[in-house]
Amino acid sequence: MGDILGLIGKRLGLGLVILLVISAIIFFMVELLPGDIAQAVLGQGATDENLAALRREMGLDKPAIVRYFEWLGGAVTFDFGNSIVTGERVSVLIGERFRNTLFLATYAAAIAVPLAIILGIVVALLRNTVFDRVANVLTLTSISSPEFFLGYILILYFSVNWGMFPAIASLSQNMSLWDLLHRTFLPALTLVLVVTAHMMRMTRAAIINLMASPYIEMARLKGTPPWKVIVRHALPNAWAPIINVVALNLAYLITGVVLVEVVFVYPGIGQALVDNVSKRDFPVVQAACLIFAATFILLNLAADVGAILTNPRLRHPK
Amino acid sequence: MVKSKDVLLEIRDLQIQGYSDEQWVDIIKGVDLTLHRGEVLGLIGESGAGKSTIGAAAMGYARDGTRISGGSIEFDGMELTTATEAERRSLRGSRIAYVAQSAAASFNPAHKIIDQHTEAPLQYRLKKRLEAQEDAIELYNRLRLPNPEEIGFRYPHQVSGGQLQRAMTAMAMSCRPDLIIFDEPTTALDVTTQIEVLAAIRDIVDQFNTAAIYITHDLAVVAQMADTIKVLLKGEEVEEAPTKEMLDNPKEDYTKSLWAVRSLKREQKSRPEGATPLISVKNVDAAYTGGVKVLDDVSFDIYEGMTVAVVGESGSGKSTTARVITGLLPPMEGEVLFKGEPFPPDYHNRSREQLRQCQMIYQMADTALNPKVKIAEIIGRPAQFYHGLKGGKLKNRVDELLDLIELEPSQYYNRYPPELSGGQKQRIGIARALAADPTFIICDEVTSALDQLVAEGILKLLNRLQKELNLAYMFITHDLATVRAIADEVVVMQHGKVVEQGPKEEMFTPPHHPYTDLLLSSVPEMDPDWLTTLLEERGVDNIGDAASARIDPEDSRISK
Numbered sequence: 049m050g051d052i053l054g055l056i057g058k059r060l061g062l063g064l065v066i067l068l069v070i071s072a073i074i075f076f077m078v079e080l081l082p083g084d085i086a087q088a089v090l091g092q093g094a095t096d097e098n099l100a101a102l103r104r105e106m107g108l109d110k111p112a113i114v115r116y117f118e119w120l121g122g123a124v125t126f127d128f129g130n131s132i133v134t135g136e137r138v139s140v141l142i143g144e145r146f147r148n149t150l151f152l153a154t155y156a157a158a159i160a161v162p163l164a165i166i167l168g169i170v171v172a173l174l175r176n177t178v179f180d181r182v183a184n185v186l187t188l189t190s191i192s193s194p195e196f197f198l199g200y201i202l203i204l205y206f207s208v209n210w211g212m213f214p215a216i217a218s219l220s221q222n223m224s225l226w227d228l229l230h231r232t233f234l235p236a237l238t239l240v241l242v243v244t245a246h247m248m249r250m251t252r253a254a255i256i257n258l259m260a261s262p263y264i265e266m267a268r269l270k271g272t273p274p275w276k277v278i279v280r281h282a283l284p285n286a287w288a289p290i291i292n293v294v295a296l297n298l299a300y301l302i303t304g305v306v307l308v309e310v311v312f313v314y315p316g317i318g319q320a321l322v323d324n325v326s327k328r329d330f331p332v333v334q335a336a337c338l339i340f341a342a343t344f345i346l347l348n349l350a351a352d353v354g355a356i357l358t359n360p361r362l363r364h365p366k
Numbered sequence: 367m368v369k370s371k372d373v374l375l376e377i378r379d380l381q382i383q384g385y386s387d388e389q390w391v392d393i394i395k396g397v398d399l400t401l402h403r404g405e406v407l408g409l410i411g412e413s414g415a416g417k418s419t420i421g422a423a424a425m426g427y428a429r430d431g432t433r434i435s436g437g438s439i440e441f442d443g444m445e446l447t448t449a450t451e452a453e454r455r456s457l458r459g460s461r462i463a464y465v466a467q468s469a470a471a472s473f474n475p476a477h478k479i480i481d482q483h484t485e486a487p488l489q490y491r492l493k494k495r496l497e498a499q500e501d502a503i504e505l506y507n508r509l510r511l512p513n514p515e516e517i518g519f520r521y522p523h524q525v526s527g528g529q530l531q532r533a534m535t536a537m538a539m540s541c542r543p544d545l546i547i548f549d550e551p552t553t554a555l556d557v558t559t560q561i562e563v564l565a566a567i568r569d570i571v572d573q574f575n576t577a578a579i580y581i582t583h584d585l586a587v588v589a590q591m592a593d594t595i596k597v598l599l600k601g602e603e604v605e606e607a608p609t610k611e612m613l614d615n616p617k618e619d620y621t622k623s624l625w626a627v628r629s630l631k632r633e634q635k636s637r638p639e640g641a642t643p644l645i646s647v648k649n650v651d652a653a654y655t656g657g658v659k660v661l662d663d664v665s666f667d668i669y670e671g672m673t674v675a676v677v678g679e680s681g682s683g684k685s686t687t688a689r690v691i692t693g694l695l696p697p698m699e700g701e702v703l704f705k706g707e708p709f710p711p712d713y714h715n716r717s718r719e720q721l722r723q724c725q726m727i728y729q730m731a732d733t734a735l736n737p738k739v740k741i742a743e744i745i746g747r748p749a750q751f752y753h754g755l756k757g758g759k760l761k762n763r764v765d766e767l768l769d770l771i772e773l774e775p776s777q778y779y780n781r782y783p784p785e786l787s788g789g790q791k792q793r794i795g796i797a798r799a800l801a802a803d804p805t806f807i808i809c810d811e812v813t814s815a816l817d818q819l820v821a822e823g824i825l826k827l828l829n830r831l832q833k834e835l836n837l838a839y840m841f842i843t844h845d846l847a848t849v850r851a852i853a854d855e856v857v858v859m860q861h862g863k864v865v866e867q868g869p870k871e872e873m874f875t876p877p878h879h880p881y882t883d884l885l886l887s888s889v890p891e892m893d894p895d896w897l898t899t900l901l902e903e904r905g906v907d908n909i910g911d912a913a914s915a916r917i918d919p920e921d922s923r924i925s926k
Contacts, residue, residue, distance in 0.1 A: 262471040270459035270486045284476035360521045
């Protein structure tokens, strides 16, 4: 086990280094944009004196490198400064939104991941049958349609025509969990439709890829029933690629949901990012980007660790 | 005549088709087979003869891409060709079991050995898990696996190949089947390990009076195992006879040619006097990054135009030595000399002229040739790289090379490796090595993946080329029959050390180093009583790994 902990430690360290590099890229990219926060706050009519005064007040007169480390120092303790539009603390402003996005992502993932893997196993078992083709066509259709289109279709049927779910997923205080799940069902379903196909097809491919292995033939020649051949003999060896695709899709659920959030007016972090880019609220934008980057890194790390843990050669060294 | 109730398996006019190039082609063309309870039938033939396909068919199983298209397979009164899939499946593992060629690949890496062992008995509800485990341990004990109590609780990658093969035989026994199909169970093993497995299989088949179909291409092996031998060629039966009769008095020409392969022999050359060796390996120590030392003070010389065979079990450092000579693995200590001049240890630092001198031919022609590149380009590339040939000159050179390896240039020029047979691919590998116009070629187990007849063709070709081009070969092999056929000098390696070396005649006449002795005596002979005699001499507990472990590489009980 010591080896695995060492490996995880190494990956974690590497993840931190990558995050540091990304933070620098984010900070200096924003720095490269024409105009600065002072200008954004005061607008076009600002005099040079006013600008200079505000810059001094906000510490913008210091060299970029110094400000980067100040910002980084804050970011480490989740203090991303204050919004320049509302003056609120960025962490408060984004924290709430991020929790909402996480909730929606978890909701969608809780449906999509088991669904995709079970479907993947079933189509691998029934490969080249009608069921396999139909499942393939349906999931391909859902993955090829833009999210907003899927969202509107779902709204058309589930909200407008049948009135089963609300079209707008706005949140309010003190909602019961049931209400929350009911109200956010349509955005979650849209996301499920978008991510399931990818994971299902990878599960199918990873399993079928192993079906020519000698140990699969051995299992068949021991009289193992076909479903058991797949679940017991192929699946345990197919986890590594499946986990990687699942991780990529989970990351997408968090960082790629902006369209879905807009369609369903869901107060998530994607919408916050878009709003604040247009408002030039740089501290919020920087914080949101950093959170996205961290999400990607963490999920990929989790996928690596997951793949290691499912490999018996690494788990049980000689 | 045996009473008909004793007949366990009866196959009549079996026809099997395989799907290739978008059509069904016959691969088994009407084979009959009768097997009685407790009888062992040896199926022998080259690859492509359909041995394994028949073995699988005896379980009512058609591999992916094949189908049973005619004939009948009757197992203990049940007609398998018309039975439902569920009925057929209920026989597999319980009444008919299968032992595959590569145990390392046929055990699922994700589960413990014992869990795979108990899968069938649990599936058929023959035993409770604990009973099944106790039974497994009992079988491991009978098969003389080390630490039988504990070995099953390891994962396959934690156990050696020979032990895995025995564990797989134990697994086949888990439901006490009436019939076991052994599909080349020892082909992938070293001679010393092979004996262990052969002894174990024969022992257990005797103890439980199990019938078996033993599939192999090695005559000497099948002679030890089978009561009856059936020879197959391209999906058809050549002849069948009781083992002794078949060995002493084969009727058909094809059978006789199989028997004759081992007679290839060539005059032994001796070192030219006063010459500098072409390649001289001097006191080489080597290790892979961060690993333990795999070569320990290895020294030997190879003279121009001579063949030096390097023999030893897998893991003895044969291929590592080749990597050191080619510069793929710079040694930790020692050096490699070429015509007395030091060869730069890392191939990056060798000049094109130095690189040209030393070429390689690999064991698996399948993986050593890029399947997407035309033959002309595979052979042409080194000719272009080393000699700057272009256009018409390059084409002439490629034609010349194809002629050298006895393939018709116009037919092969534009083909791709997957279209060729195993032997043809290996010839292309040889042509690629020759294209550089080397003085020295390393042949790494070049015939071990080939059938005997094909292998013989390759060996003859190499012999001819050596004579014509005055090549020196370093011939890595674990097959002593090959050594006997082609070597001038022999280097025996064990655990990364050279334990004995000398001219071939000397090496094959006693006294030997004990390890050489073990290797030599472990090579199966055509005598059906060979294994029995050997086991009596050595005792069942002193074969294979056990015997090998008792030998100290430093031991020099040999008179030099």
